[in-house]
Amino acid sequence: MEKLIDLGTIIESGINKLEENFSGLWGAIDDIISWTVHSMNNVLLGIPFYIIIAFVALGAYYANAEKNAFKIEGLKKGGGLTLFVILGLFLVFAMGYWEESIQTTTLVIVSTLIALIFSIPLGILAARSKTADVIIRPILDLMQTMPAFVYLIPAIFFFSVGNTPGVVATVIFSLPPAVRLTCLGIQNVPSDVIEAGRAFGATEKQILFKIQLPLAKPTILAGINQVILLALSMVVIASMVGAKGLGSIVYQGIQQNDIAKGFESGLGIVILAIILDRITQAIAKK
Amino acid sequence: MTDQRKIKIKVEDLTLIFGKRKQEALALLDKGISKEEILKKTKCTVGVNKVNFEIKEGEIFVIMGLSGSGKSTLIRCLNRLNEPTAGKVFFDEHDITRETNKELLETRRTEMSMVFQKFGLLPHRTILENAAFGLEIRGEEKLAREEKAQQALETVGLKGYEQQFPSAMSGGMQQRVGLARALANDPEVLLMDEAFSALDPLIKSDMQDELLAIQSKLQKTIVFITHDLDEAMKIGDRIAIMKDGVVDQIGTAEEILTNPATEYVEAFVNKVDRKTIITAETLMFKKNTLVQMPKDGPKGSIRKMRTIGVDVLPVEDENKVFLGYVWLQDLLELEIEKETSIEKALKTNVPSVYKSYSVEDMLPLITGTKYPLAVIEEETGKLLGLISQTSLIIEATRFGKKEISELKERANEM
Numbered sequence: 098m099e100k101l102i103d104l105g106t107i108i109e110s111g112i113n114k115l116e117e118n119f120s121g122l123w124g125a126i127d128d129i130i131s132w133t134v135h136s137m138n139n140v141l142l143g144i145p146f147y148i149i150i151a152f153v154a155l156g157a158y159y160a161n162a163e164k165n166a167f168k169i170e171g172l173k174k175g176g177g178l179t180l181f182v183i184l185g186l187f188l189v190f191a192m193g194y195w196e197e198s199i200q201t202t203t204l205v206i207v208s209t210l211i212a213l214i215f216s217i218p219l220g221i222l223a224a225r226s227k228t229a230d231v232i233i234r235p236i237l238d239l240m241q242t243m244p245a246f247v248y249l250i251p252a253i254f255f256f257s258v259g260n261t262p263g264v265v266a267t268v269i270f271s272l273p274p275a276v277r278l279t280c281l282g283i284q285n286v287p288s289d290v291i292e293a294g295r296a297f298g299a300t301e302k303q304i305l306f307k308i309q310l311p312l313a314k315p316t317i318l319a320g321i322n323q324v325i326l327l328a329l330s331m332v333v334i335a336s337m338v339g340a341k342g343l344g345s346i347v348y349q350g351i352q353q354n355d356i357a358k359g360f361e362s363g364l365g366i367v368i369l370a371i372i373l374d375r376i377t378q379a380i381a382k383k
Numbered sequence: 384m385t386d387q388r389k390i391k392i393k394v395e396d397l398t399l400i401f402g403k404r405k406q407e408a409l410a411l412l413d414k415g416i417s418k419e420e421i422l423k424k425t426k427c428t429v430g431v432n433k434v435n436f437e438i439k440e441g442e443i444f445v446i447m448g449l450s451g452s453g454k455s456t457l458i459r460c461l462n463r464l465n466e467p468t469a470g471k472v473f474f475d476e477h478d479i480t481r482e483t484n485k486e487l488l489e490t491r492r493t494e495m496s497m498v499f500q501k502f503g504l505l506p507h508r509t510i511l512e513n514a515a516f517g518l519e520i521r522g523e524e525k526l527a528r529e530e531k532a533q534q535a536l537e538t539v540g541l542k543g544y545e546q547q548f549p550s551a552m553s554g555g556m557q558q559r560v561g562l563a564r565a566l567a568n569d570p571e572v573l574l575m576d577e578a579f580s581a582l583d584p585l586i587k588s589d590m591q592d593e594l595l596a597i598q599s600k601l602q603k604t605i606v607f608i609t610h611d612l613d614e615a616m617k618i619g620d621r622i623a624i625m626k627d628g629v630v631d632q633i634g635t636a637e638e639i640l641t642n643p644a645t646e647y648v649e650a651f652v653n654k655v656d657r658k659t660i661i662t663a664e665t666l667m668f669k670k671n672t673l674v675q676m677p678k679d680g681p682k683g684s685i686r687k688m689r690t691i692g693v694d695v696l697p698v699e700d701e702n703k704v705f706l707g708y709v710w711l712q713d714l715l716e717l718e719i720e721k722e723t724s725i726e727k728a729l730k731t732n733v734p735s736v737y738k739s740y741s742v743e744d745m746l747p748l749i750t751g752t753k754y755p756l757a758v759i760e761e762e763t764g765k766l767l768g769l770i771s772q773t774s775l776i777i778e779a780t781r782f783g784k785k786e787i788s789e790l791k792e793r794a795n796e797m
């Protein structure tokens with residue numbers, strides 16, 4: 098069929114222009130992300146695996162047990178997850194995917210941090226300004242309904258292949274829930290508390306930092322948890338543009354029809370997901 | 384009564400209109416168009432309509448009126464939580480409506496604090512941190528502000544609860560924290576919007592007493608909103624009654640009760656049924672001299688009467704159970720007859736009530752005889768106090784003659 102409007106070409110030429118005119122910026126972003134991912138990988142891989150396992154296990158235990166860390170209740174609360182961390186991570190190591198797991202974790206952490214740098218201020222903005230809300234909301238809807246693969250195209254275009262396009266696509270894909278939940282958390286702060294702040298002469302900034310953000314904290318943390326899980330769910334797709342890690346092993350498994358490879362690396366992703374989810378949930382519940 | 388105190392707050396032609404077309408609505412209001420018309424024509428609600436009043440330093444000024452009459456809107460204009468559409472609010476000499484944002488913040492931080500119906504405490508902070516919140520907002524050092532907050536908490540009777548969280552406390556205690564937070568700032572003016580309305584009656588009464596005690600100690604100027612006339616009468620020096628954004632009458636409780644300016648005020652005042660609220664306990668005189676049988680004979684009893692100058696005294700037995708009254712003239716006869724016991728003069732068929740009886744319950748006991756009403760403790764039969772027939776009648780005549788005669792008739796039929 099003949100096209101009436103060639104929207105695709107218009108977008109393409111727009112993106113082309115962006116690429117040409119800001120190539121310095123894209124280069125700089127690429128450098129920063131690559132460098133961060135690379136050095137974080139190096140640092141983590143420089144530490145013996147058992148120390149990392151011990152460290153994560155302790156973190157998981159403390160996040161769950163908190164004040165009861167040295168009591169029986171603490172053991173009841175945090176014991177299960179701690180055991181899971183030790184066995185799960187050891188299994189990943191024993192299967193021979195330690196390096197890939199670290200790479201995946203790095204990718205998730207870096208993407209999550211970048212996503213939060215954008216999403217929390219955006220959420221605050223949307224909560225405080227109706228105009229911002231009206232603009233941001235449909236964009237978020239669009240971002241969440243768009244198939245994740247679509248983000249790979251501009252990512253490759255600006256950053257060719259490697260970790261950077263993977264991180265960028267992951268950031269875009271995982272950012273919406275944090276914006277939404279930050280906004281929701283702030284909007285749900287009871288108006289009488291804010292009113293009290295106003296009556297005592299609080300500035301807008303004081304209201305934000307002393308009232309709204311602390312009261313919205315549990316909701317915002319739930320949003321962060323969502324971001325982490327979405328980022329993790331993106332690792333296989335990100336591997337298609339060259340991001341390293343467990344995702345790329347899964348991808349190889351699919352391409353080579355290698356069930357063993359696909360299963361082992363898939364299991365590794367599940368283990369990481371459970372650990373990251375439970376630890377962040379425990380922190381959010383505090 | 385001439386009041387020499389200086390004027391703390393002066394409100395001049397204060398008007399607040401909700402909605403987008405404020406100026407249009409204001410122009411219509413100036414032409415004398417009614418609130419309903421204005422709402423129809425401009426979709427604007429007139430919240431406060433040309434209100435004028437002055438509040439003296441150290442006064443408790445109560446604003447009352449039915450729901451939706453504009454009380455909250457008015458009090459929120461005083462610290463500009465609602466931006467007045469027209470008119471002026473003077474605080475001492477300066478006009479708050481003309482303050483810049485920065486000056487306004489300063490005013491809110493130092494000169495007036497607010498106490499809210501829904502408390503408005505921060506759930507993630509301890510009681511101490513909540514009480515120190517206003518000081519924190521204005522940038523005081525942690526140590527200094529916690530010391531002041533500590534003092535304020537002691538003032539409201541919450542010593543020992545500093546490290547608790549609001550969720551662990553009852554409504555009454557939470558509102559004490561709200562009050563402490565306001566007091567910690569040491570403002571000259573307290574704005575209290577239905578501060579006690581969410582509390583249950585007993586706690587509410589305690590809080591009112593507490594507020595009065597604090598007021599007599601600290602001499603704050605207090606603007607207090609309530610829709611409860613009894614609360615208004617108990618704590619208010621003067622009361623303003625609002626209807627549809629307009630202040631209908633301002634005066635002392637006495638002036639408003641005896642001389643309601645409009646039908647609305649009258650209806651409002653009458654809705655409060657004093658005769659069901661005033662009880663024997665509030666009317667009785669407590670410290671009575673008694674005659675004890677058989678210890679006191681006629682001579683001793685007569686001496687007791689003479690020293691306090693009465694001609695009737697209540698009598699109790701050695702277990703402090705109330706028996707009745709003896710009259711001076713009967714005792715004088717016994718003295719002449721050289722009797723040693725007052726038993727023959729004792730009148731036992733006398734009116735007595737329990738302390739929870741309301742004026743309504745007691746009206747039938749206005750008998751025309753001169754006996755005071757004895758207020759008896761239910762469990763022990765002990766005399767708690769006496770109510771003179773006169774004070775009961777004075778209380779009763781507030782209802783109008785018709786009601787009294789009706790009540791008396793009903794009593795006679797019984």
Ligand SMILES: Nc1ncnc2c1ncn2[C@@H]1O[C@H](COP(=O)(O)OP(=O)(O)OP(=O)(O)O)[C@@H](O)[C@H]1O
Nearest residue numbers: 401428429430449450451452453454455456457610
């Ligand atoms: N933000 C607002 N926008 C529009 N109209 C409002 C707003 N706030 C209050 N009003 C209206 O202004 C009028 C006065 O309301 P206000 O809350 O001051 O009454 P109130 O006397 O405090 O009543 P209550 O005893 O229920 O607290 C009401 O008709 C109300 O509907």
Ligand SMILES: [Mg+2]
Nearest residue numbers: 454455456577
């Ligand atoms: Mg109100």
